[in-house]
Amino acid sequence: MTKGLFPVGGPVDREDLVGREEFIVSLVNRLQEGQSVMLAGPRRIGKTSVAHEVLRRLREKGAYTAAVDFFRFSGKRDFAYSLINACLENRTGIKKTLSILQDKAKALSGGAKFAIKLKDLEISFGFAEKKSDDELLDYALMLPGILADRDKKLMVVMFDEFQDAPRMTDTEIFKRMRAHFQAQKDVAYLFLGSKEGMMQALFSERKEAFYRFATMLPIPGISEDDWVPYIVKKFNSRNIQVDADMVKEIIRLSGGHPQDTMFLCSEIYYTLLETGDDVITHDHVRLGYERAMLALAPIFDEILDDLSARPQVRRVLYRLALGENAYEEGIHPNKVKRAIDLLLGRAVIERTARGSYVFVEPMFQQYILEQFQH
Ligand SMILES: Nc1ncnc2c1ncn2[C@@H]1O[C@H](COP(=O)(O)OP(=O)(O)OP(=O)(O)O)[C@@H](O)[C@H]1O
Ligand SMILES: [Mg+2]
CATH class of the missing domain: 3.40.50.300 (P-loop containing nucleotide triphosphate hydrolases)
Incomplete structure (x- = not known):
């Protein structure tokens, strides 16, 4: 445990x-x-x-x-x-x-x-x-x-x-x-x-x-309505104040992903322990987020390395992370489809009911955007 x-x-x-x-x-x-x-x-x-x-x-x-x-x-x-x-x-x-x-x-x-x-x-x-x-x-x-x-x-x-x-x-x-x-x-x-x-x-x-x-x-996600009272209660139990809007910001950053949300809250908590503050501000959230990203980077890099062995996957991944259509002129649709199938198979992305693709781990999506922009 x-x-x-x-x-x-x-x-x-x-x-x-x-x-x-x-x-x-x-x-x-x-x-x-x-x-x-x-x-x-x-x-x-x-x-x-x-x-x-x-x-x-x-x-x-x-x-x-x-x-x-x-x-x-x-x-x-x-x-x-x-x-x-x-x-x-x-x-x-x-x-x-x-x-x-x-x-x-x-x-x-x-x-x-x-x-x-x-x-x-x-x-x-x-x-x-x-x-x-x-x-x-x-x-x-x-x-x-x-x-x-x-x-x-x-x-x-x-x-x-x-x-x-x-x-x-x-x-x-x-x-x-x-x-x-x-x-x-x-x-x-x-x-x-x-x-x-x-x-x-x-x-x-x-x-x-x-x-x-x-x-x-299918395993349903965890809704914002469920996360908010839990996170508020947890911080309150350590005499830390946080308002619901700030918690919503946290959930937006983690995408509500179970482990990433817990992890992000955890990093925010440790940030507060260090500064000695007892009210959570945007700055704490931002700092906690950066730390969480840093800690997750090796895991994300490993996933990326693993996927990058296949042609087109990095490109498709980047386009999806940007929210763009993965299919583009100049690249054969079969190749794009194979890349998408691989990403679905590895549970990096999921197909929504409306046929578009979303990242299972929104923090991974964010990581890709940060990495590929440089
Ligand atoms: N319902 C939940 N509420 C809050 N946090 C959760 C919940 N489910 C999972 N988590 C977070 O995700 C972590 C992993 O949970 P768990 O081991 O149940 O997942 P799993 O899908 O079985 O993972 P694995 O693939 O490693 O077996 C937990 O330690 C916790 O941080
Ligand atoms: Mg398990």
Whole structure:
């Protein structure tokens, strides 16, 4: 979890989760009805934060939940352990139930109660060591269904960075998962992924394992109306005054992008700590913005380097940043289209309902304008 007045980096806690209330309610409702959902969205847009809150509310309503992140795993066994542990925690209340089982002394000191809690799941001392990687994996994939059935509970499993699952073995893993999942009753899955193209393909192409397995929903932005009271309250909590118009200026600069807005507020806050002022002025905002840009520059440069290997991309990017039509005389439209497709694929830009393009990260757009003007 993240720290600081304005948390930046990892998933945020409930009190720092701004907006998206209707979306969260809708996710809770769908999952509660047993519908699986897939959310794909660019990096740092707040997918994991939303998902954690959804699971928290589902637990509050009595459901079992489990969350695993595919970004972390080195292999099948590693993944199987995580999923089994996450499932069992619902019963034992202990995070690493399996490792306690491995340590017989520890388990025994925990009392017979512990073993009894797991008995009907055929898990006992030495359970994991006796199984091959594949046996353990199959067991892990079945466990949500077994638990839901035995305990007469709804089980909701969240898989983060789902597109990375093949990293632990190969793409066959998707077929294996689907085979298990579709046989399960009273289990709903929430799939998250930051590689949108891969996620879309996996869930919407006929030949793919997860074809039509989950409802795909777009992640809504965070509105100004939600940001303003949060930001005012946060600054006030440190005895700093800021008026709503100034906060709107901050949101305009960050474009309301979840992480960039938090980051910008954070830099403004540190600026005030240094000057010792307790009322936010335009100057603080400007200084904070410059600092935030400076800190983001290495990340933006990396994205630019990565994109610039392709012809025309820099030019198209610049024209889009200027708000101009990307298609121009003298450059073959196919080339422009390829550049746009690449930018869409990398989630640098998005297509609006009206068919124009906007930057996912308005501060990146601003960065391009500043860089390319020189
Ligand atoms: N609802 C929100 N309210 C306020 N800030 C948010 C919100 N969602 C995300 N953020 C900001 O964005 C950061 C990243 O959030 P989170 O890890 O949930 O995003 P993500 O899409 O899962 O990112 P990644 O692609 O790195 O997995 C948070 O640390 C926070 O600064
Ligand atoms: Mg995430």
